[in-house]
Amino acid sequence: KAGVTQTPRYLIKTRGQQVTLSCSPISGHRSVSWYQQTPGQGLQFLFEYFSETQRNKGNFPGRFSGRQFSNSRSEMNVSTLELGDSALYLCASSLQHPSEQFFGPGTRLTVL
Amino acid sequence: GENVEQHPSTLSVQEGDSAVIKCTYSDSASNYFPWYKQELGKRPQLIIDIRSNVGEKKDQRIAVTLNKTAKHFSLHITETQPEDSAVYFCAASSGGGADGLTFGKGTHLIIQP
Numbered sequence: 001k002a003g004v005t006q007t008p009r010y011l012i013k014t015r016g017q018q019v020t021l022s023c024s025p026i027s028g029h030r031s032v033s034w035y036q037q038t039p040g041q042g043l044q045f046l047f048e049y050f051s052e053t054q055r056n057k058g059n060f061p062g063r064f065s066g067r068q069f070s071n072s073r074s075e076m077n078v079s080t081l082e083l084g085d086s087a088l089y090l091c092a093s094s095l096q097h098p099s100e101q102f103f104g105p106g107t108r109l110t111v112l
Numbered sequence: 113g114e115n116v117e118q119h120p121s122t123l124s125v126q127e128g129d130s131a132v133i134k135c136t137y138s139d140s141a142s143n144y145f146p147w148y149k150q151e152l153g154k155r156p157q158l159i160i161d162i163r164s165n166v167g168e169k170k171d172q173r174i175a176v177t178l179n180k181t182a183k184h185f186s187l188h189i190t191e192t193q194p195e196d197s198a199v200y201f202c203a204a205s206s207g208g209g210a211d212g213l214t215f216g217k218g219t220h221l222i223i224q225p
Contacts, residue, residue: 043203055212
């Protein structure tokens with residue numbers, strides 16, 4: 001089976017812009033979770049989607065949003081970008097709860 | 113919400129020695145505790161996990177123990193090798209049927225030759 005894929009792999013934006021990141025889970029996985037990884041804060045949970053519904057949400061501002069499509073692919077959007085949003089954004093998919101989450105390679109976002 | 117504390121932040125051991133990383137969690141409803149290994153520039157990969165109905169699990173040189181009463185769990189790596197050098201993250205997934213892991217801040221494990 002193909003692994004979790006994320007696009008784009010690298011992104012450079014300026015403050016105030018918005019960005020959309022995409023994640024394709026492993027075939028058959030219906031749960032997709034998103035994480036932000038930074039050197040200072042480590043891995044922080046953003047939100048989780050299952051069957052097109054947000055089931056769980058971390059402690060991030062409303063500028064961070066996401067959605068999931070009927071084929072389980074997921075997108076996350078960050079609006080009004082701030083310098084502090086620079087991070088590696090990882091998505092992970094899983095088959096059922098609780099079970100192993102398989103991570104994608106991440107999207108490296110740089111906000112200038 | 114859940115809070116996971118992980119110690120130490122850096123651990124240096126001689127090749128062949130054992131390494132122990134400890135984590136505590138706050139939510140007594142948490143029921144799944146995975147450990148991930150992340151090498152530089154790579155994605156996190158699961159190395160072992162344990163569910164709340166089990167006290168210990170072992171896979172070759174790696175073992176995890178869980179104490180539900182004290183709300184802490186530990187990773188034990190025996191006979192460490194150079195390829196064990198990486199950052200290790202513990203995590204907890206709370207009950208309620210939804211995924212979403214709360215991670216510790218990570219331990220940078222350095223294996224000295």
